[in-house]
Structure formats: structure tokens, C-alpha cells
Amino acid sequence: MMRCIIVDDEPLVRELLEDNLSQVPFLELVKSCKTALEALKTLQEEQVDLIFLDIQMPRLNGLQFLQSLDHPPLVIIVTAYEEYAVESFNLQVADYILKPFGFDRVLKACNRAAELFRMKNAVVSSETVKSHDFFVNVEYTLVKIIVADIEYIEGVKDYIKIYLSSRTKPVLTRLSLKAIEAKLPVGAFIRTHKSFLVAISRITTIKRSFVCIGTKEIPVSETFRENINKVLKAD
Incomplete structure (x- = not known):
């Protein structure tokens, strides 16, 4: 408007x-x-x-x-x-x-x-x-993460996997989902599950139990379903 x-x-x-x-x-x-x-x-x-x-x-x-x-x-x-x-x-x-x-x-x-x-x-x-791009530590090396390149992020115990459109394999770094969420621009990502953060702009399909980025399915739990409803209302 x-x-x-x-x-x-x-x-x-x-x-x-x-x-x-x-x-x-x-x-x-x-x-x-x-x-x-x-x-x-x-x-x-x-x-x-x-x-x-x-x-x-x-x-x-x-x-x-x-x-x-x-x-x-x-x-x-x-x-x-x-x-x-x-x-x-x-x-x-x-x-x-x-x-x-x-x-x-x-x-x-x-x-x-x-x-x-x-x-x-x-x-x-x-x-x-672009102003939110950041570096993460990967095996004693600092790797730059371009925020616009992120598809979704998965939390695995004390680590996270950052899935990027420019890489076939995720970037694995010792960090919590809460810590990585603080580095991301407000409103650009949503939590669909306690273990997943998803880039809203990358979502291509929304199903009852999943959001899809192309052929990739990311789970949606009941706890975070309201986040998906907010995205639908915003559109």
C-alpha cells in the first residue's frame, strides 16, 4: 500500500x-x-x-x-x-x-x-x-556468508548447517540457531521448527507439514505453524 x-x-x-x-x-x-x-x-x-x-x-x-x-x-x-x-x-x-x-x-x-x-x-x-553479511568459523578458517545466498539453516546439537544456493554442501560451524538468528536481518527469516530457520524469499511452496525451497522440504512443527500463517497473511 x-x-x-x-x-x-x-x-x-x-x-x-x-x-x-x-x-x-x-x-x-x-x-x-x-x-x-x-x-x-x-x-x-x-x-x-x-x-x-x-x-x-x-x-x-x-x-x-x-x-x-x-x-x-x-x-x-x-x-x-x-x-x-x-x-x-x-x-x-x-x-x-x-x-x-x-x-x-x-x-x-x-x-x-x-x-x-x-x-x-x-x-x-x-x-x-547485504549489510548483514557475516563470517563464521569453519575448521579454523573464517568463511564469509552472504545473507542473500542463504536458503535455510539447520541446527544440529552444538552446530548449525547453513544451506546456500551457491554450494552443494552446507557450511558447518559451531554456533547455535539463536546466535545465528541474531546476525540475520529482521523479518527476512522465519523459524519453522526448533531446528530450522528458513529464508522467506526462498520459499516456493507451503504444505501442511513442510515448506519447500524447490524440491527441498523443510519441516514445519505445530509450535511454529503460526509463523507460516503470518507469512501467508503478509502476502
Whole structure:
């Protein structure tokens, strides 16, 4: 779900956009603002992922407002003026809608913004995972474990086996599941069993007693079944 605001001094345009956006299932309208200054206050108080921004407004126009932001969210310009298109795209806006507009044009812009939002979040997630890469001791040698390469981890007494997509055999190291879990990024792995940690992004199939990574079956115990239910609800 993307949280968005409208910034336009024309009441009829705001009402039309409000109606259009209410029909887009992946958008949540946080506020409809009459001025750029009102929008600035909203950005300070709320999480906003997308702005529908007019250009010609009193005191501070849309482009001046956009240039004043250090870390602006995604922006879709909505204006009656064609001549600002080049300047707007130089400011990395997601789309440029000309008034008057229909719902089909708004939906197209929303879909484009949603794709950019997914790409942006994917990059952030990748960087977050990368920052959690770590080393383990394997027979007096330190071996680097790339978190994005982990499929699942099995606990065996005082040791763990780390199964990686890049290796045919698991990495065996003297460590507990609890200790390895503390090294992993929050929300990227789930415990399916007292002896197994599984990378959520690697799960291809969910059965009653197993989760599958391709043809590999990892057991799910009754104690940890709620973790699987959380993954299903998140999807």
C-alpha cells in the first residue's frame, strides 16, 4: 500500500483526484492539501510515499516546493501547463498529467509510480540484507556468508548447517540457531521448527507439514505453524 497526498489549490481538481484515487486499490489517501505549505506540514507529520502535485499555486509553486525537499517521495505532476514538463522530469518526477484528465490517465500514472516504488524498495531491501553479511568459523578458517545466498539453516546439537544456493554442501560451524538468528536481518527469516530457520524469499511452496525451497522440504512443527500463517497473511 502506498500512502499519498494531493496538493492543488483548485477544489474541483482535488475532488476529482480524490474520487479517482479512491478507486485505486494500492493507494491510501492521507490528505488533500490546498497549498504547498500545508503539504510541507503533512510531510513532517505523516509517512508519504507519493504526491500528486499541481504547479501553479499561490506563494510557493509546485516545482519550488519540490526543490525545497531534501528527500522527496515519488511525485506525479498534475497541471494545465505543458511547458514545465522538461523541468519536472529533470526533478525525477514519476509522471506528468495534463488537465483535464480522465481516470485512465490517472491509473496509468499510478501504476508507473507503483512500479518505481517496488523497485526503490527492492534496492533498499537488497542493501539491508547485504549489510548483514557475516563470517563464521569453519575448521579454523573464517568463511564469509552472504545473507542473500542463504536458503535455510539447520541446527544440529552444538552446530548449525547453513544451506546456500551457491554450494552443494552446507557450511558447518559451531554456533547455535539463536546466535545465528541474531546476525540475520529482521523479518527476512522465519523459524519453522526448533531446528530450522528458513529464508522467506526462498520459499516456493507451503504444505501442511513442510515448506519447500524447490524440491527441498523443510519441516514445519505445530509450535511454529503460526509463523507460516503470518507469512501467508503478509502476502
